[in-house]
Amino acid sequence: MKKRIVVLAAISLFGCSSEELETQNFGSDMFKSDYYFLNATQHELSYHMRNAEIDGDDRDPTDNKYRVAELAQRGAVSHVVHEHNAGRKVNMLAHAPLSNGIEERLAFKADLDKHYNVVNWQNQGNISMSVFERRTSNKEAIIRTRLFVTEPDISIKVNGETITTSLGKVTDFFDVEHCQSTLEVNESFIDVCDASFGDSYLVILSADGLVNLFRES
16 A cells, blocks of 8 residues: 555656646645744845755745745744645745845755744844744743844853853753743843743843744743
8 A cells, every 4th residue: 555655646746847846735744844934133024935846956936926924023923834845845035025135045954744943033234044843841830941042152041050052053941930030141131021831932032132032832
């Protein structure tokens, strides 16, 4: 039975044109992944996604028919379910339509049936894009936080202990028991009391403090 399914899938692929592969329905949720677009920039952003060629060659996602979301500056979140072709490589574009020349492109190969955060963040005069798996780690009566920094050389402490971070990378989870006095950035406490105890959050930080607080659970 498994051999028959593989043969039928192959026949289906050969019968598709290059453009049809953008939205080809393979008949299974295993060819889909979830993306949560998080705009941590000072710009309104438009997001585009287009599957690469089956052989892995990039394809330009600029055309408006590949637009999947438009987000206001800071704090906007949009959930998109994207159906991959068999190659699973996606060309992404985030650009600021009201600010000429500000954009970021990324070619990303997704694992099947995964949930991803796509974070756009302010990088001096331009924007950058980071993609990583969305995760939860809930604990009762605790705010679970992962940290994401948008500037280098930021001093961060959690419960008085210095935390090592990398620009544009997400950390592991940390416990926040006191929402006003657990997390410090450059010797100043960061208030995360908008978060709900018992849930998991992505906390985006700059040298000035809290940029965004996104719920992951």
